[in-house]
Amino acid sequence: MSNELITHVLSFAASRKARVLFVGDSSLSYDAIIRIPNYSDNEEGKFIIKVKGDAEKVSRDAIIDLIVLSKVSNSTPIIVGIKYGDEEMIDGVAYKVHGVYAVGVRTFKRILDNDSIKFVKDKGIIKASVKGQLLRKLRENRGMSLGDLAKMLGVTRRTIYEYERGSIEASERTARMLVNLFDEDLLNNVDLRPSDNDVLNDVKTREEMVDDNIRELLPSFKLYSLLKAHTKVAAHSTDESYLVEDKRRLSNEVVNVAKVLGVGLALIESDKRDVEFLESRN
Numbered sequence: 001m002s003n004e005l006i007t008h009v010l011s012f013a014a015s016r017k018a019r020v021l022f023v024g025d026s027s028l029s030y031d032a033i034i035r036i037p038n039y040s041d042n043e044e045g046k047f048i049i050k051v052k053g054d055a056e057k058v059s060r061d062a063i064i065d066l067i068v069l070s071k072v073s074n075s076t077p078i079i080v081g082i083k084y085g086d087e088e089m090i091d092g093v094a095y096k097v098h099g100v101y102a103v104g105v106r107t108f109k110r111i112l113d114n115d116s117i118k119f120v121k122d123k124g125i126i127k128a129s130v131k132g133q134l135l136r137k138l139r140e141n142r143g144m145s146l147g148d149l150a151k152m153l154g155v156t157r158r159t160i161y162e163y164e165r166g167s168i169e170a171s172e173r174t175a176r177m178l179v180n181l182f183d184e185d186l187l188n189n190v191d192l193r194p195s196d197n198d199v200l201n202d203v204k205t206r207e208e209m210v211d212d213n214i215r216e217l218l219p220s221f222k223l224y225s226l227l228k229a230h231t232k233v234a235a236h237s238t239d240e241s242y243l244v245e246d247k248r249r250l251s252n253e254v255v256n257v258a259k260v261l262g263v264g265l266a267l268i269e270s271d272k273r274d275v276e277f278l279e280s281r282n
Contacts, residue, residue: 005105006031006051009080012109021260029065029228033075033260040114046075046262047111055081055095055102061227063098064202067194068224071203072234072241073261076192080108084121094190096122099198101190116189119172128175129188132166138182139164153177214244217268217275230257235266242266247276 006022010032013020019035032049039045048069052058058079066077079102082088084095089104094117107117119128139149139160146157153160153174162168170178178186209225214233221235223244230253233244243258247267258265258280265278 005053005080005082008105009049009051009108012112016112018112019260021256023257027228028230029062029226030069030077033257034112035260035262036112045112045114046073048073048075048077048261050077050079052079052081054083054085055079055089055097056085058097058102060098060202063100064199064206065226065229066100067199067203068206068226068234069229069261070194072224072236073263074241075261077194078103078108078111078192080105090121090126092117093119093121093126094192096120099194099202101192111192117192118187118190119175120190126172127169128172129190130163130166130170130175130178131186131188132164134184135160135178135182135186136164138184138186152181213270214268217270217273218244218266230254234263240264241280242277244268246270 010020010022013034013036016036021033023031029050030048031051034047034049036045048066050058050062050066069075070077077100079097079100081102082104084102089095089102089107091104091106092110093107094101094103103111103117111117119126146160150157150160155174159168163170175187203224206224207222210223210233215223218235221237224234224236226232226234231243231245235242235244241263242265243254243263244266245254245268247269250265250267255265262280264280267276267278268274
């Protein structure tokens with residue numbers, strides 16, 4: 001099933017003239033890296049993909065690897081699956097999994113086409129973020145009070161007030177009712193990038209795991225340990241990002257991963273206390 005699913009997913013990317021690197025090692029935290037030219041506002045889209053039949057079964061270690069790599073390469077990590085636990089994944093819904101998002105195959109196809117996703121399922125509940133200022137404008141233009149709209153939706157005045165402030169999300173039912181009532185795109189797009197707040201402690205732990213010898217060789221970088229990736233360390237600063245590798249173990253696979261991620265390589269020789277930097281060649 002996994003190989004068929006990966007083939008299916010990569011065929012979508014190839015049909016969109018994407019640059020695709022298929023990893024071919026299911027033990028790693030990612031199965032493919034995809035770059036799509038002219039994805040949005042003439043900028044490319046870059047995605048690190050893990051494909052799993054049951055998206056819930058992707059390990060936390062793998063997810064933190066995805067988050068670290070997305071952070072250093074300015075890309076979006078996504079898990080693509082068929083089901084989440086015991087349920088089939090719903091089209092058009094992104095599932096929150098340890099700080100990243102998992103989507104079904106059809107939803108991923110939408111993402112590759114730069115179609116927006118509006119709904120998130122987290123802790124068993126599907127919700128959407130409402131464009132609060134637009135909701136208030138539309139409500140007032142129709143001469144509706146907070147109470148009028150609340151009664152129509154079956155919620156409290158306070159709930160409508162909080163929607164308009166942008167402080168709470170709407171249930172799927174209420175969100176769809178709002179869109180149908182006003183016939184406007186009242187829902188914010190889901191930002192598929194991982195939220196730092198969700199994984200702050202995990203990422204901090206990865207910083208602490210880096211060997212002191214490597215820290216001494218790369219003192220101006222934030223360094224992150226990787227557990228199931230082609231290299232064991234990633235380096236990031238304001239202007240530069242690198243995968244860190246022992247120069248004696250450098251392989252074509254590592255070179256290709258760095259190239260498609262759009263990051264450089266920091267090749268270390270610990271015994272010589274030396275680092276050679278190879279810049280990214282996109």
